Amino acid sequence: MAKQTQLAHCECPVARALEAIGDRWVLLIIRDAFDDVRRFGEFHKRLGLARNVLTIKLKQLVELGILAVQPASDGSAYKEYVLTDMGRAVFPIVVSLRQWGERYLFEQGESYSQLLDNDQAEQVQTISVRSRSGKALNPEDCHRRVVRHEG
Amino acid sequence: MAKQTQLAHCECPVARALEAIGDRWVLLIIRDAFDDVRRFGEFHKRLGLARNVLTIKLKQLVELGILAVQPASDGSAYKEYVLTDMGRAVFPIVVSLRQWGERYLFEQGESYSQLLDNDQAEQVQTISVRSRSGKALNPEDCHRRVVRHEG
Numbered sequence: 582m583a584k585q586t587q588l589a590h591c592e593c594p595v596a597r598a599l600e601a602i603g604d605r606w607v608l609l610i611i612r613d614a615f616d617d618v619r620r621f622g623e624f625h626k627r628l629g630l631a632r633n634v635l636t637i638k639l640k641q642l643v644e645l646g647i648l649a650v651q652p653a654s655d656g657s658a659y660k661e662y663v664l665t666d667m668g669r670a671v672f673p674i675v676v677s678l679r680q681w682g683e684r685y686l687f688e689q690g691e692s693y694s695q696l697l698d699n700d701q702a703e704q705v706q707t708i709s710v711r712s713r714s715g716k717a718l719n720p721e722d723c724h725r726r727v728v729r730h731e732g
Numbered sequence: 733m734a735k736q737t738q739l740a741h742c743e744c745p746v747a748r749a750l751e752a753i754g755d756r757w758v759l760l761i762i763r764d765a766f767d768d769v770r771r772f773g774e775f776h777k778r779l780g781l782a783r784n785v786l787t788i789k790l791k792q793l794v795e796l797g798i799l800a801v802q803p804a805s806d807g808s809a810y811k812e813y814v815l816t817d818m819g820r821a822v823f824p825i826v827v828s829l830r831q832w833g834e835r836y837l838f839e840q841g842e843s844y845s846q847l848l849d850n851d852q853a854e855q856v857q858t859i860s861v862r863s864r865s866g867k868a869l870n871p872e873d874c875h876r877r878v879v880r881h882e883g
Contacts, residue, residue, distance in 0.1 A: 588756070592843050594833030595763050595826055601837060603756030603829075605739070612746050615871040646836075667836050672871050673828040673859045675746055678754075681825060682745030685797075685818050686752060687881040692743050694876040698863040702877075705869060706862045708824045712849040713857060720766040720823050723856065725845040730838040 592727055601645055602671065606630055606638050608678070611664070611671050614648065619661040647671070677708045743878060752796055753822065757781055757789050759829070762815070762822050765799065770812040798822070828859045 588600035602608060606628065613627055625635055639662060642648040647668040653659040664671075679696060687693050696705050710718045739751035753759060757779065764778055776786055790813060793799040798819040804810040815822075830847060838844050847856050861869045 589837075592845050593763075594830045594837065594844055596760065596833075597837040598829040598833035599756035599759055601833075603754075603759055605750035605754030608750055608754055609747065612744075669871065670832055670835065673861055674825065674832060676861045677824040677828045677859070678749040679745045681821055682747075682749035682752075683881075684821065686740075686745065686748040689881055691881045692878050693745055693881050694743050694878050696874050697877055698867070698869055699873050699875055700867075701863060701865070703864045705874065706864060706866075708828070708859055708861070710824055710827045710859070711857045712852060713854045714852070715857075716849070716851075718849055718856060720820065722850050723847050724850055726848055726853075727843050727845050730834075730840055730842045730844050 598674075602647070602674075604638075606634070607642065608671075608675065610635075610638055610642060611647065611668060612675050614662065614664045614668065615672065615675065619663060620653075620659050621662075624662075642668075673708060676705065680707055749825075753798070753825075755789075757785070758793065759822075759826065761786075761789055761793060762798065762819060763826050765813065765815045765819065766823065766826065770814060771804075771810050772813075775813075793819070824859060827856065831858055 588596040591597060591600075602611070609628055610624060613624055618624055618627060621635065621639070624630075624639070625632060628635065630638070639648065643650055643662070645667075646665055648662045649665050650660050651663055653661050676696060683693060683695070697703060698705055710723070712718055739747040742748060742751075753762070760779055761775060764775055769775055769778060772786065772790070775781075775790070776783060779786065781789070790799065794801055794813070796818075797816055799813045800816050801811050802814055804812050827847060834844060834846070848854060849856055861874070863869055
């Protein structure tokens with residue numbers, strides 16, 4: 582695991598993203614936060630993760646700026662964890678994981694959940710990689726270029 | 733970690749996907765496979781992952797059906813690991829991780845790699861979740877419905 586800590590300094594944004602959130606529990610916490618789960622006890626109940634591990638993961642997510650801690654919305658003494666803009670921007674990652682799972686990891690007749698838009702109650706579009714002009718791109722249709730980040 | 737093994741049987745496709753590939757090294761191996769890395773030694777050199785761990789991760793990826801093992805394309809005795817259709821379908825997940833990393837994990841002036849389409853040498857579109865009619869959707873614009881998989 583020698584290079585793990587170096588991923589955060591890599592030129593590759595995939596490596597940096599995975600250093601930050603490339604962990605199944607972290608992504609499941611974010612998934613639950615999209616369902617408006619906000620409290621430690623609720624995350625614990627839904628995920629069944631050991632309390633000490635959940636504490637560490639939530640702390641990481643706050644330090645990364647993906648979750649913010651705020652007082653409970655009902656005025657009680659609980660803390661609530663809410664997604665920041667950076668956290669909300671993980672949505673396409675979670676949906677692309679969902680769509681890959683739907684396609685490859687269920688047998689005929691098994692129950693699974695679909696994601697629908699509220700207005701039309703239709704399944705959302707299948708996410709694909711597209712050029713500016715809208716052409717669907719495969720990995721071999723793409724290449725990389727190193728540039729400086731403009732902040 | 734009590735529920736970890738149950739994720740594979742969950743109705744939530746996000747949980748099943750994360751059970752399969754929710755691991756930073758697994759996703760980095762897939763990223764490298766998109767760059768046409770095929771041999772154990774090449775993965776080892778690029779990722780710097782311990783050989784025994786890399787062996788386990790590659791075996792998992794073959795068992796899941798994401799990589800297939802084939803004889804070396806140059807006729808040598810090496811084995812090559814190549815992405816199956818199921819593996820190639822991880823592309824939007826890797827690109828959405830990339831785009832989130834580009835946006836949030838680089839400081840001004842740092843070097844990073846952009847993904848361009850070969851034809852136009854322009855950056856690919858930013859991935860977003862969209863309704864059938866093309867409207868950009870936020871998490872609160874969506875809901876879930878449980879259905880039976882038609883295989």
